[in-house]
Amino acid sequence: MNTAYIPFNVQIAFMVIGGLLTVASLVSMYLVRAKPERDYSELRLRIKTWWIIVAVFATAVLFNRTVSVIVLGLVSFLAFKEYLSIVPTRRADHRVLFWAYLAIPIQFYWVWIAWYGLFIIFIPVFVFLFLPMRMILIGENQGFLRAIGTLQWGLMITVFGLSHAAFMLVLPAEANPAGGAMGLVIYLVFLTEINDVAQYIWGKSFGKRKIVPKVSPNKTVAGFVGGVLTTTALAVTLAPFLTPLTHYESLGAGILCGLAGFVGDVTISALKRDIGVKDSGSLLPGHGGILDRLDSLTYTAPLFFHYVYFLHY
Amino acid sequence: MLRTLFALLIVKPVALLMLGINVRGKQHLPLSGPAILVANHNSHLDTVALLSLFPLRIINKVHPVAAADYFLCNRFIKWFALNIVGIVPIERRIKEAGLHIFTPAIEALDNGSILIIFPEGTRGEPEMMGKMKNGIGHLVSERPDIPVIPVFFYGLGKCLPKGEVLLVPFFVDAFIGEPLKWEGNRQLFMDKLAKAMSELQSKAITVVSDEQF
Incomplete structure (x- = not known):
């Protein structure tokens, strides 16, 4: 990391975020001590999670484009995995889901090479047309609409939407x-x-x-x-x-x-x-x-x- | 050394990134041998998932018991299964080979190993526990003081079902039950084990379906 490339305002921003979290940590530690009869474990856990989120976020933005794209791509992947784990999926769609996952590295590759045109149409045009076709090749009609709808909505919010945050990092500085x-x-x-x-x-x-x-x-x-x-x-x-x-x-x-x-x-x-x-x-x-x-x-x-x-x- | 590296570079990252295992009852997991872990078998990922539950420092002590006819079939798989995964190979057909087929497993236990056993004998229907074979009963009768810990996995059959080669990532639930002891009689022990597994299974189904539907 070369700090010369990090604008002064960004350095200040991270100091302010770190400062806010430090204050939050100190306040929560004070509360635990001052009011031992109340349970602050939830608050403590939340603040701890915030530290982790800020650390991941700092890694995602402060190093270079490759690190940014990999970290934000991983976040997107975890979000999509969580989505697919809570929504009902059909067993027949095993290979379709594999293709849906594959859209994540490809989408973030467009971000990495800063190809705006493909970045913006890849998921809503190509992936959204390809996945139903792949499902039809398997030939399970029962629940087709529901299956393709949930899959595409998941890609929309967890991959397409979030990849916009990554694309901001490759816009001309x-x-x-x-x-x-x-x-x-x-x-x-x-x-x-x-x-x-x-x-x-x-x-x-x-x-x-x-x-x-x-x-x-x-x-x-x-x-x-x-x-x-x-x-x-x-x-x-x-x-x-x-x-x-x-x-x-x-x-x-x-x-x-x-x-x-x-x-x-x-x-x-x-x-x-x-x-x-x-x-x-x-x-x-x-x-x-x-x-x-x-x-x-x-x-x-x-x-x-x-x-x-x-x-x- | 190779096994620790395998656990560090393959097992742990796959379990963490590709799966994400939500463990309930982690306090029942044995951290020293000898002990026997009994699990349902839906996917090759079961072994990976089970290995990933253990801390790296004791990974060398954990050995899956696996079918010799399947895993020793060619030279590469044999090397990988024995040296990297660390399996204890046994014959599946007890009648032909006689009781001494358990000798390698008993030796491993005597050396303080934690054995992983899938008593269904093969990969069954996803998220189900099929009928258990009696081999586990024979083994425990030889070493009755060793604790037997039942583990039920829910969701691995969705990630990599039998017959599929593509791993599709999902979160997985693992339920670890309280350790069981030998009952002095094989039938009693097998019944108790089957009961423990089906309790874990119904717990898995209620917990997961409560949350899902």
């Missing part, structure tokens, strides 16, 4: 003098995660009226509005340091990430409710919960990408 190649991804991931946390805190503090009671009973209107406002405020504040966005454009980016993050979150919730899984993390302790962590990003990554791509690239 010159177009983003403040944040360099990695500025956009840091901005996106930071806003998406803060949006989750802000929605949770606003909802806990002021939330009364439920916003989507059937899908996600814990989500409230106050949480949603507070989250979007917080995210937008941060988006406007951080944009000059990490992105090429102007003030008004960053206002739009903030609202977009706030809204899309919420939709991504409840979409994965709806998926889990349909299957009957409450928390993919409790289903797979120690491994799982990757989908739970990436839910908002499955929407914000492609939408924010195309917003910035349209405006500046």
Whole structure:
């Protein structure tokens, strides 16, 4: 790693993230000591997980393009595997699923060589046309539509959507003098995660009226509005340091990430409710919960990408 | 040395990345020999998954008991099975060979090994436990003090079913039961083992289906 290639603002960004987590760790340690009668193991575990996520994310963005593509490709693979492990699949589709997995390295290869044209059509055109054909060759009609639908939806959110985060790293760095190649991804991931946390805190503090009671009973209107406002405020504040966005454009980016993050979150919730899984993390302790962590990003990554791509690239 | 490398470079990464094993009852896993692990057999991945449960430092002590006619059939597979996977080869047809077919397995136990045995004798229907052969009963009757630990895997038949060569990654559930002891009588022991396995199986099905459907 050559630190000269890491823009000053990105170094600051990682110091701030590290600082925030250190504060969170210290507060949780203080709480454990101050109130021994209460159980903080959940909070401690969450903070520990955040450290790991930040470490993986730092590895993904700070080294070079090859490392970025491999790490983000692996994250995508794990998310897709988790998805396929919780949705029902047909035994007859064994080889079809193999082909679906194969789409992941190919999609990330397009990212690696920065071939935008193929990156953007490979999954929605070629893979989506190929997989049904492969299924038909096997010849199992029973449940065909359901099988192909679940498979393609999984590829859409866990592979196609997330690969947009990786493609931001290969966009020309010159177009983003403040944040360099990695500025956009840091901005996106930071806003998406803060949006989750802000929605949770606003909802806990002021939330009364439920916003989507059937899908996600814990989500409230106050949480949603507070989250979007917080995210937008941060988006406007951080944009000059990490992105090429102007003030008004960053206002739009903030609202977009706030809204899309919420939709991504409840979409994965709806998926889990349909299957009957409450928390993919409790289903797979120690491994799982990757989908739970990436839910908002499955929407914000492609939408924010195309917003910035349209405006500046 | 070769076996530790194999575990480090192949078994652990495959189990971690390609599978992802969710273990329940890990406290029942024996960390020193002699001991016998009994598992359902749906896929060649069963052995990989079982080996991956053990820490690297004792991997040399863990030996799958495997069919001599299948794994010693050609020179390359034989070398791989004996030196890399570390199998203890036995004859499958007990009637022709007599009871002394267990001699290698008993020797291994006497040397403090942890043996892995698939008592169905072959790979069965996915996520099911077929009828167990009596061999395990004969073996335990020779060394009645050795604990027998039942393990049930759910999902490996989905990753690599019998007859398929393409591994498709999925998360897998492993259920490890409490150690069983010899009952003084082969039939009693076999019944108890079958009961323990079917309990683990129904636990697997309820836990997994509760979460899935």
